[in-house]
Amino acid sequence: MAGTPRGIAFTHHDWELACDNTRTCRAAGYQPLSNDGDDGDDRDDSNNGQEALPVSVQLTRQAGPNQPVRGELHIGHYGEETTDTFPARRSLTMLIDSRPVGDVAIAQGHWFEGLTPGQTDALLAALPHRSKIEFTDGKRTWKLSNRGAAAVLLKMDEFQGRLDTPGALVKKGRRDERDVLPAVPAPVVIAAGVPVDDSVQLSTPAMATLRKALVASVGDECPALSEPGESPDAIHVRRLSGTRLLASTTCWRGASTTAEAYWTINAAPPFAPRIVTTMGGEYSKGQIDASRWAGGFDCMHLDEWTWDGERFVQTKKGTTGMCRQIDMGGGWSLPVIVTDVRRSAVRP
Structure with a gap:
């Protein structure tokens, strides 16, 4: 394994990053836990004053020029209560600043689902800012925090050599996309x-x-x-x-x-x-x-x-x-x- 890149792990507020030795990076964000900062109180009026419902999104990107970002949604189901109250299949509407960005179908027993490329692009545009990101079935709302997302996405760009390129997630520029670091085979x-x-x-x-x-x-x-x-x-x-x-x-x-x-x-x-x-x-x-x-x-x-x-x-x-x-x-x-x-x- 000598000479292969070293992976990194980085956490900031409600977001974390893991990039492995092949230069593939995975960023994950969660519901807000803190009532300070941009996300405000972690209690949500749409959920009858209860703590924010557990939810996570993972963004995966392989190394190399022009690589897309793949988004996945995971609804928290750690406790028995979620299983008891969640129907066999439910369609959740993705909202960014209260604007619908398509639906995501979640089935009981299969609590995660891929986001469409359009939903992933909308999410990437919203995360570095103060945008409100939610998934709702009309009765309950799962709120995704953006605290820490900008720092995590910037770190992902840095690790993969994308800073100042058109494909960068945060700090875009005109540097040639061919300069992006290539993927490395697993040892x-x-x-x-x-x-x-x-x-x-x-x-x-x-x-x-x-x-x-x-x-x-x-x-x-x-x-x-x-x-x-x-x-x-x-x-x-x-x-x-x-x-x-x-x-x-x-x-x-x-x-x-x-x-x-x-x-x-x-x-x-x-x-x-x-x-x-x-x-x-x-x-x-x-x-x-x-x-x-x-x-x-x-x-x-x-x-x-x-x-x-x-x-x-x-x-x-x-x-x-x-x-x-x-x-x-x-x-x-x-x-x-x-x-x-x-x-x-x-x-x-």
């Missing part, structure tokens, strides 16, 4: 085969030596590691290859969650541990999944590492968007690292 990572029966049992002296080495490698980052183990196998060891092993153990404990630390080590002392992550979750067949809840149960961090025969390469990194009660687990996929993982043969 290919060959996942090395690992033994099917990968469990390794170390002797008691070797395990004690390993524990000391692991503690020294992370210091205070893993308080649970320094505590006495509850059983002899508190540190789990698995075989990756003839000379390399994977060691893991509980790193820290929270009120409702725990995190595992993972290291690659030599198959025999000196173990020379190299930390992969202190925020791990599960390991399976050469892959470490470190996905975890970010707040409640409506947003997540997404992280993954894959063994390539020499080291663990991070093959996924991103989030599912802000914790705004859009959906269980989050409203979108907003990666900053994407890869093309291909499997090699499994070792016996």
